[in-house]
Amino acid sequence: MMLQEQLSQVVKHSVAYSFAFSQPFSFYVDAYPMMQNQILEQSNILKYGMQHESIRMLQHKLQRLSYYDSSIDGEFGALTEYALKKFQQDHLLEQTGKADQKTIKQIIEKEENYYLQQLEEIGLDFVIGDKGDQVELLQEALLYFGYYRANVDGVFGDKSDQALKAYKQDKGLEIHHIKTEIKEEKVVVPKIAAVQVVVKKNIPNEKDGSTEETKKKEDKQKEILEADMPIQDEIKTASAPGLVANAKAFIGTPYLWGGGTTTAGFDCSGYLQYVFQQIGVSLPRTVSDMWNATKPVNQPSVGDLVFFETYKPGPSHAGIYLGNGQFIHAGESKGVEITNMDNSYWSPRYLGAKRIALP
Numbered sequence: 520m521m522l523q524e525q526l527s528q529v530v531k532h533s534v535a536y537s538f539a540f541s542q543p544f545s546f547y548v549d550a551y552p553m554m555q556n557q558i559l560e561q562s563n564i565l566k567y568g569m570q571h572e573s574i575r576m577l578q579h580k581l582q583r584l585s586y587y588d589s590s591i592d593g594e595f596g597a598l599t600e601y602a603l604k605k606f607q608q609d610h611l612l613e614q615t616g617k618a619d620q621k622t623i624k625q626i627i628e629k630e631e632n633y634y635l636q637q638l639e640e641i642g643l644d645f646v647i648g649d650k651g652d653q654v655e656l657l658q659e660a661l662l663y664f665g666y667y668r669a670n671v672d673g674v675f676g677d678k679s680d681q682a683l684k685a686y687k688q689d690k691g692l693e694i695h696h697i698k699t700e701i702k703e704e705k706v707v708v709p710k711i712a713a714v715q716v717v718v719k720k721n722i723p724n725e726k727d728g729s730t731e732e733t734k735k736k737e738d739k740q741k742e743i744l745e746a747d748m749p750i751q752d753e754i755k756t757a758s759a760p761g762l763v764a765n766a767k768a769f770i771g772t773p774y775l776w777g778g779g780t781t782t783a784g785f786d787c788s789g790y791l792q793y794v795f796q797q798i799g800v801s802l803p804r805t806v807s808d809m810w811n812a813t814k815p816v817n818q819p820s821v822g823d824l825v826f827f828e829t830y831k832p833g834p835s836h837a838g839i840y841l842g843n844g845q846f847i848h849a850g851e852s853k854g855v856e857i858t859n860m861d862n863s864y865w866s867p868r869y870l871g872a873k874r875i876a877l878p
Contacts, residue, residue: 642842
């Protein structure tokens with residue numbers, strides 16, 4: 520349990536902590552989610568027929584864990600009892616339908632793990648101005664752990680940035696929100712300089728009478744170099760509201776070789792085509808065509824396509840980059856899944872990242 524750690528973080532990161540306890544019950548419960556854990560752990564057994572604020576908190580947690588889908592009203596009715604029994608069954612607890620201390624502790628632990636998993640899956644590299652589902656998930660998780668004290672709006676602003684820095688500091692993680700932008704500039708500049716060197720090196724001597732022919736060669740060399748040069752990531756954004764959420768919605772869908780483009784089963788390109796189609800973007804049918812139709816980037820951002828060379832030379836597999844070194848794809852063994860790019864299989868097969876112009 521991280522309850523004591525969470526409460527200490529509230530003290531550390533929120534000047535409103537002492538003020539909160541002078542406010543009505545509902546204020547500090549909603550403003551500081553981890554306080555719900557403390558209140559629930561100190562509650563007596565919650566059971567059918569009861570009506571209390573603690574039951575509202577219990578319903579909220581069961582809803583977050585996908586066991587309760589009715590209204591959060593603080594009344595312990597038949598649906599709340601059913602949700603508890605289902606949770607107890609799934610976690611090998613006695614199926615009483617009552618929220619005893621053992622059940623409550625298990626619920627709190629599962630909810631905590633849920634938010635920790637969110638932080639692991641979305642990655643922690645954001646910059647001011649980022650928007651979308653990934654930012655919203657980050658805000659929800661940081662709110663739960665006592666770092667974020669503002670509206671969950673899906674916009675990465677100063678408060679989100681401060682909360683993320685505080686979380687990283689407590690976890691001993693490196694704070695480098697603009698690392699990607701700096702790295703890209705350092706990579707791009709030498710390649711631009713290379714074009715300039717070629718032009719200078721081939722300045723024609725007007726006395727030799729070959730000015731026109733030399734200029735044609737220079738233009739051709741420059742064209743080749745610029746065509747091969749990756750675009751800077753800041754030119755176009757790779758983020759699109761709903762893209763990552765749509766992609767994750769099909770986790771577990773089985774793999775279907777040779778033409779899977781429906782939710783009954785996907786192959787890798789069919790999966791990408793289907794997910795992007797949901798946000799109004801048409802992709803070519805094959806991985807190689809996707810590779811040819813997209814623009815190279817120096818470092819992948821969330822929403823970019825990442826390509827791999829597997830069973831044949833050239834790009835033969837692709838997925839959507841999620842951040843934090845992870846991508847989601849339709850794999851042959853497990854179907855749609857999230858995978859680390861640096862594992863022993865995918866890392867040596869990585870070809871590069873490409874970007875799609877999103878609406």
